[in-house]
Amino acid sequence: MRRRLASVRARATLGTTLVVAVALLAAGTAVLLSLWTNLSDQAGTQAERTAREVAAELAAGQPYRALSLDDDDRPVQVVTEDGTLVAVSEHLERISGTGTDTVRPASPPAAAPSGDGEGDGAEGGDGDSDADAEDDDSAGAAGLRPGEIAEDPAYSDGSATVDGESADYRFAAVEVETEDRGTLTVYAGAPLSTERTAVRTALTVMLIGFPLVLAVVAGVTWLMTRRALRPVEGIRREMAAITASADLARRVPEPDSHDEVARLARTTNETLAALEAAVERQRRFVADASHELRSPIASLRTQLEVGAAHPELLDVPGAVEDTVRLQNLAADLLLLARLDAGERPAEARVDMAALAREEAAGRVRVSVDAEPADVSGSRGQLRRVLANLLDNAQRHAREAVTVTVRREGGRAVVAVADDGDGVPEADRERVFERFVRLDAARSRDDGGAGLGLAIARDVAERHGGTLTVRGTPEGGALFELRLPAV
Template sequence: MRHRLGSVRARATLGATLVVAVALVAAGAAVLLSLRSSLSGQASAEAERTAREVAVQLAAGQPYARLSLDDDDRPVQVVTEDGTLVAATEDLRRISGAGTETVRPTAAPSTATTAPAGPSDDDGDDGDGGDGDSDDGADGDGAAGSALRPGEIGEDTSYRDGSATIDGDTADYRFASVRVETQDRGTLTVYAGAPLSSERSAVRTALTVMLIGFPLLLAVVAGVTWLVTRRALRPVEGIRREMAAITASTDLARRVPEPDAHDEVARLARTTNETLAALETAVERQRRFVADASHELRSPIASLRTQLEVGAAHPELLDVPGAVEDTVRLQHLAADLLLLARLDAGERPAEARVDLAALAREETAHRVGVTVDAEPVEVAGSRGQLRRVLANLLDNARRHARSAVAVAVRREGRWAVVEVADDGDGVPEADRERVFERFVRLDDARSRDDGGAGLGLAIARDVAVRHGGTLTVRETAAGGALFELRLPVAQEPPDAG
């Protein structure tokens, strides 16, 4: 189980499923809230429309008994300013959330019967009754909001949720309240309700669909992601199997399959094959190096052993100078091999400051036929390794020069340049890279009496590269060989102040 959950395929499937689940929950919540808000607004509009229809009738002076309150079986109440229910839906049995919980209207005293008698009905109405209604309306409006004139309906609408029982059926409603100023009955408030059953039903239906559909959709997403990742990771599994086979067989000539695509997996396969090719080259180079080193070591050791055996049997025939020469050659070869091993192991050079001009003069002081033209320039690195580079370049030039070797040291921008030139036959253009390979000696230097083991130039280039520089060879104007060493100039130390 842990292995399956630890796979890329399982993590991708789980991650995709979780992301889709979060998105679906967020989208579902937004849809439900939007649907509820929309249906609630629809109910509010219906309730307001009903309330305003009744308010229009009241503003026109319609008696309470002739109001249209029983249409569509919706709860309607007409309440005075003091909370007295004066009109209501006929079959209303219970109500909450409206103006009053009373369901049976109470007859309100008429303004005309309480006003003093006057010369005419119109005068009485316009005098005491009309003014009294206006005052009552103004007082009520003062508590509720803006003042209304007789026959005017308030623009503001209030909403509230509640419930009502009509003709034995109980349901939830959205109530709207509208104020109206009448000519002879003062300020009245009309409460009308619109059912919320459609809203609740739609929300429940949508929620049911989501609860059923979302798990199915998540199962589909998980299944598709599992199949897609399986197909996408199939080449990776092929690469893994081939690498395991290469490791078991140690056959570095084998390569992993490369998908015919341009995606990350294809790039991984190509990079893996490039790594295998580089590893195969390095291993082959190491094998060749070991074989060449064994061959180079075998000759002086065999020669030295032969001379010692002859000397042991016939002391008068012992060739002491020859034995010393073979010993020195063997010592130099061992030192070269040890240095190459350190370079191959990635040994970093020291960060000492080395003056190449002074180093060139020191290295050429005891050499005959060598001229030096050097200006001071410092580089950072190993003084011993850089001395070895100059010595190897001078030894190579001496072996091939006819009479003279010239050394030049100068600065070119951020580079320190060392040139070692000879007046020999030069290096053919086709061999100008091959001379830097290990154990390579050109045809005219095959004799061990004339040349070394073929490691000097290889060591010189490796040291140059380790110091961030280059070593190349080209032809001089006279036709000889010119080896050019370029190293980065050492950075100036910060001021002590």
Template sequence: MSRLFGSVRSRATLGATLVVAVALVAAGAAVLLSLRSNLIDQAGNDAERTAQNVVAQLATGKAYGRLDMDDDGPVQVVDAQGTLVAASDDLERISGTATDAVKPKPQAAGTGSAPATGGDDDADDADDDTTGEAGEIGEGTRFSGGSATIDGDTADYRFAAVPVKAGDRGTLTVYAGGSLDAEQSAVNTALTVMLIGFPLLLAVVAGVTWLVTRRALRPVEGIRAEMAAITQSEDLARRVPEPDTHDEVARLARTTNETLAALETSVERQRRFVADASHELRSPIASLRTQLEVGAAHPELLDLDGAVEDTVRLQGLAADLLLLARLDAGERPGETRFDLGALAREQAEGRANVTVQAQDVAVAGSRGQVGRVLTNLLDNAQRHARSAVTVTVRRDEGRGAGEGAWAVVAVADDGDGVAEADRERIFERFVRLDEARSRDDGGAGLGLAIARDVAVRHGGTLTVGRAPTGGALFELRLPSAPQVK
């Protein structure tokens, strides 16, 4: 059972069926109540019309024995003492009125009227001729429910009680009943239709919901199956099927494929990183091992300077790989406040042919990582410059509404520059534009990649363009720290 209702389709079908069931029950109850109320009101109106007809006769002073009463429904005329003075023919039992009497009680002569049943041909002629003094119709009809038996048939009725002032006969009340058979029949018929139709309608709703949700969730099952296959095969080049729709399932498929593409890129980048790192580490380690083996066999041939150089190069490469690993792991740069102009002057100190023009601009982040960026940019510029490298640090106020100020570091050289087609490629890891250049001269191709990653982690950018002197112009932009008041 738990497995059956553990699927989205089952829960959707059950939920839709329950909602429709509640709506149908509420609507059915409202219909039945409205139908019953309308039919009861109709029966009450019929009873009131019958009572008003009798009241009109009594108001004109017509004798009890001559009253024209409705043969289809029960009618009673009761005096102020609650005594039945007139009733319809064939009335055998009644309830819900002022009295349950069905036969009028005889009254003493001279009362101005003779009790009788309406339409009784055996009534005394003298009594039939007796009339009362004319009266007036009272106000205020009252309604009540009850039952009556007429000529052996028992039924429920809606009784209307209408008062009338009948002259010397005093105040009389006429009770007339309207049959509730139509109300009961209509309500029973409607209830039967609902009891039969509602389950059928709920079955249709459940079936349609089951089929619609099955059709709607079919792409989801395709996505799930493909993801399971991708997980088993570890083939990140595969993609889940995208439905040709514009709904949530299609957006889920597109987002899943975007995630797979990003994951494939990340894994491929990691594999290439490991392969390139192994390749780059192999050369200095092999060179260092060779020199040590030669030195062990022939101490007089040991090249200490070369061994130290390979060791330093190996140490720098290891530091670069460690920093890249930390950046890839999402290490936060921190919020240390420092002067970018002072840091630029510090990194340029002692370098030949490097000119620094630096303003004091405060930034927040990792001073060590930003210093590493400046070192890499200066190393790259000196490697490609013919005679001079220029470093400028300035504060650039934001031009857009709400845009903050930026700290900008520009490193320019007078070398050959970077071709426009290669201006993004040089920031990739282990990329060297001059493949013929030796590793000793060109490095491992990680400096600019590290510089851009650090800039992005600090909320900034690193771009390359053309310097006024014709060489490369690297521009580092970092958010300026708020000024301390």
């Protein structure tokens, strides 16, 4: 039992720890994803801000060489609509994740022609009508008017090497429509090193903290489970002591709590009380049966011994009477044993009216008033009930015994009434106990062994019915048998 309790504690601890571990894993994953998303969005916002600053300069007609591309260490690219790199931040040695992997413009910027303020770029900036027409067509395709910056940037992740240091970046791409250079795309990056550092720090904290949390959960669960199961161990020890001593008067300790363990203790004590009562009834039954059997056996032995010594003095009728009494008592004890063992009655259809007439036939002072009322059960056991009730009524009746059979709803009711002294109200349940005879002065020959009514009630209950006693208006006793009707 101790190993079982330990196993229960282990299973409870393991189950709780696993549940908490899964919950922590899910929560940690959600936290890391949320942290990474938020920090990445912040990097994207920073990259977008840089890209828009450069786009605003381009929209204002700022030459490529005059753009603010080297204010910090963030990589910036300016790419034409056909993918040509026309401007790039200084010290950019390598880049990936943008529109182009090149880090040098297609041709170095040239001096601007005399009035347009712009001659940079490989594609010209010569200001002729054909270039203007192409720019106008490009602007129309991009959906932007000259000098307008796109509202929605595009984001991507990549890496870059600036001044010999490589890092991961979040890039923002912002389109801008210029007057004379067509649609340009500005790529600006913001480093993700801070975000990655924060995520790694949070992950490290989780990797250290989660095992500690799980250890605390496992320890607390183990201790709490042991404390909760301590009363169970007390119940086990007491039950083992009861089994060893066979003392059914002992009871297991009941905790002061109102939980399942307390209910288990109360139920165990109720079971012990019922078992003690059953054993006590069995002891009384054995003692009473031994006492009842002793008298006819002793009487029969005496008569046989006298007959063996003096044949002329042998009381044959008395010996036969004692033998019959002994046989009936043995039959009663056998029937009670079968009823106590839970034997189910046969499922036969029995007409209680016909059975009452058959059992009353040949008996003096017995009248029957019966209507058909069929029940399901053992014909022999139900006949025994009627015989016991009639025997009891005839012993106590002054002049007459009346048997009535009727139907009441779904019940068949058999009533046996006598005009005797009746049964005192205080003894109306006691008369159905085994070996009980209310008239202590009555002889055993006249009163029987006190098993008839006990057998009658047991048979009635086995058939799903009841047997009760009450008084009649004339003062006698009325025994009423109620059985489920078919």
